[in-house]
Amino acid sequence: MRPLPFAAPFHAPLPPRDANASAGDEAAPFGNLPEWDLSDLYASPDAPELKRDLDWLEDACARFAEDFEGKLAELDAEGFLDCVLRNERIQAVSGRIMSYAGLRYYQLTTAGDRVKFMSDMQDKLTNFTTPLVFFTLEINRLPDDHLNGLFDENAELARYKPIFDRIRAMKPYQLSDELEKFLHDLGVVGDAWEKLFDETIAGLTFMIDGEELGIEGTLTLLTDHDRSKREAAARELAAVLGENIRTFSRVHNTTAKEKEVIDRWRGMPNPQTGRHLSNHVEPEVVEALRNAVVDAYPRLSHRYYELKRKWLGLDRMQVWDRNAPLPTEEPKLVNWDEAQKTVMEAYAGFSPRMAEIAEPFFDKGWIDAGVKPGKAPGAFAHPTVTDVHPYVMLNYLGKPRDVMTLAHELGHGVHQVLAAGQGEMLSSTPLTLAETASVFGEMLTFRAMLSKAETKEQKKTLLAGKVEDMINTVVRQIAFYDFECKLHEARRHGELTPEDINALWMSVQAESLGPAFDFMEGYETYWAYVPHFVHSPFYVYAYAFGDGLVNALYAVYEEAPEGFQEKYFEMLKAGGSKHHKELLAPFGLDASDPAFWDKGLSMIEGFIDELEAMED
Template identity: 75%
Template sequence: MFQLPALRDPRHFDADLQGAAALGDLPEWDLTDLYAAPDAPEVARDLDWLDTACAEFAAKYEGKLAALDAAGLLTCIQDYEEIDITAGRLMSYAGLRYYQNTMDSARAKFMADAQDRVTVATTPLVFFSLELNRIDDAPMEALLTANTDLARYRPVIERMRAMRPHQLSDELEKFLHDQSTVGASAWNRLFDETMAGLSFEVEGEEDPLPLEATLNLLTDPSRTRREAAARALATVFESNIRLFSRVHNTLAKDKEISDRWRNMPTPQHGRHLSNHVEPEVVEALRNAVVAAYPRLSHRYYALKAKWLGLEELEIWDRNAPLPVETPATIGWDAARETVMSAYADFAPKMAELAEPFFDQGWIDAGVKPGKAPGAFAHPTVTTAHPYVMLNYLGKPRDVMTLAHELGHGVHQRLAASQGELLSATPLTLAETASVFGEMLTFQRLLAQAKTKAERKTLLAGKVEDMINTVVRQIAFYDFECKLHAARMEGELTPDDINALWMSVQAESLGPIFTFMPGYETFWSYVPHFVHSPFYVYAYAFGDGLVNALYAVYREQPEGFEEKYFEMLSAGGSKHHSELLAPFGLDAADPSFWDKGLSMIESLIDELEAMED
């Protein structure tokens, strides 16, 4: 149903609290398009309406879905969609305010209270999907073919009915719905609030730093500062490792119990169902990337060690700037111009769709105490508009993050035309516009490069982002697979989880790396493992898809723009095979992933050629 703000992109945990004045005026959210204030009468009105609407929906339809004709089922779905919009507006407002300052107890209370009210109000709706799924295939097909307007909702109904083999009794489903606020959601909040409250004493820094600023030091030109930051992170993570282990043990066990009752064949299966993607397609992606580790990350990091004049790399060297790179702070206005120009060069329509984010309070850009780390774009509801959160500190990578999140925003605006139930894009395709926006911005910057050193810096930065998107996220996925498999065998100690983390890190990063004591705890800060298990492969899926799409664009630019916007506008109304077919692409073909990976290889080839 309703959604909380989207997860933070783990590739973009870069921030620094110094030098903010040079950035110019950073925009803040204006959430009044949702509600004027937490105590605004409209909040109480909508909560009360939700109570009534859900009760009336249940009274009108519970036990009667199988008897509805096509027109009656269409009205039922439209009524459900209206409830979804109101619940989504309430929770979007509560969630966005909370992420602005997770340490504000009043904001945390407002979100928790709103979540409780919405959960209780919507409990009577649990029957809807259960009853819909009990309708046999033939009668359901007859209903869908009898009414064109109802047939529009076929993708929603089919995704819902994919859960038929895993459906529990009505009573159990209602219990799980009610219990959710003190289950996974509570552990998610504990994790968020703990992370936001951490501070790191970095040698050489006058005051303790928050997580964002400490992680940012891992990109500092000074190796001494990078090492100090890495050791500070390890110290704090280690001191909290028992708590983080408890969070992961509990959530993994909670998922295992749910999966067992639902007869899920694997821990990953629920994610594949929600993504509307076949397990074999994800497995083909995973296998292609793992097979490419030597050609991608191993080869690139060996090259980077040479640039840095090192025999071996430590973990604090992974995101180090190149020696030829001149540290630069990019002001907000310059970042806006760079991204908007890249968007406009591809299609004026793309820039027009992005413009309101800057001018109407749809972006919250600055780093502030208590603000959630990373970046996200949240679609809210189709009757409002998306919001983008950044932690912008003027790094070149921050400009790419802006391009990335604006891509999400453009996608969400286009997909909104599908309506609430059809607008949400499965995670496997949700990264398409964001990564494409990054690619457009990168290509613009590359074309403007004036020197060999500048081009090398841009190429290396793009390769590192791609490795972080593809290699690192598939390594994350493998870690989660190992974690959930191991948890089925019993409680995991912190050392057990640490060992699983190190097994995938060594494999994915390659033999050039040595790992400092303490790096084994770095799994603990990745929010996706907590908030949305197995989410991370969507990043690799999106990057591979975009690389293949961009290759098509370069080869045949004529007509590409129209097909691209049609794909984004489809939202969740079509399967990935239908969306890719106009471009002559098929994600089920193993060579599809090799096509995307070959683009990364070609950039590394160019970097190697620069050494000659």
């Protein structure tokens, strides 16, 4: 998933049409934009294969509970492996069902039949899998020496040890069997609040210069060359978010309170603990990252935006100037074929194997690229299940930065394809490492484009764009993380009014963006449309983690390219089977070393140094 930096580069939506229609002439400015073919999952919501899988899943879950509940401690290594493999098969089938329901929903979040279908699937799978809650609970009651003994007896079982390590990391925060089953069933309520957020965002309309736009079209105007259009979009965005702020405030209050209650019952020391555990990363590593970035604000964002203020010829920067193109940057629409060629050539320049893995995404309906009314905003790559393939969602609008978004999401896709060999339980990568291939794909594409720059102004435009992307990925996401920390801490002490949340948002903005900016009235509501805060609390620091990690990796690649590709592919193939220390060791890197983050941030500083040198 690409971070929403404040406003991702978007464009006006295409005319209304069915989400599964062919691109046709409507997409002419960008070429023939691909759309998903979800038939590799299921042909339709009433496909007999879907009913078959639902029936199998219901029976498999019941038999799993009957065969293993209360008996894990009695299993020998062979029996325990059988239990694990059956659990993995259940995960694969349920994952296929929910991938299909979710992807179909994100294509058109405002369609009632798609909303109902996804909700019905969530309800069914929750009911089917409730009897399986015992599995992790019983695993955490097994003595360490007993479990380690089973691993010693069976090498195939030992391959799953990283999964058990993560499960057992939750041991101190585990509740009774009855409460765990209750929380499992209650999960559909939290999902409903997430759907309310998605549907509200997708249904917003904005009137700008007499034209009705969705949020995609409005946000893309924040990158327009015409400053008056940027201002109009920024003010209309603030106005519409302000009109809906009580709904967004209710969603955030409810989801944060739900998390606070669950965390309190589990005895988690702070709201971030659950995310750190799921990311398999130590709190002190995240804190070192956060502190390194905050300390670097003056050397990164403050310094860059002061440069940009001068380039734009402004006394003061306004929020609608942050993602403005440079005055020397020529307005350009990049058609889809050119975007594909740019990214694929960059991938092939690193390794033909990388391009070979990426090719089917373009040829086989694995990408949904067009902007359509009701389609979810932003971009992501969803791995689905390991016996199918990933799907990439974009909202492609022909901007040069959209090329970078394609490179980013395609990097995720390549990573997910490579990791699939680990199987359903071990392929999933912690968020902190999940951004590695995506950010690396962006860096490859940027470097390839930079090498082709023919003039000083072209190089300046590319460097500035990359610096802005890195600031959005590192500085902005750490500011978002600080906002979330403040939000969840404040919610522990009572209900938050919209004004309370607005104030928390503004408390991190001036610090991160720097003294070059003024903040218009209404900007305080811009927290409301960031989906990560609702869907994945504290997800955002993973972007900064990934960017810093990739900057350090790329420095290693530049210093010693011989043999790097093979080590890189091995890292991606590992999926979630190794800890970040083990994955980075072959490159001589260690994320637990505070100097590691300075190494990554120094690359951004170096780019800003180059831009400053161009002023001389």
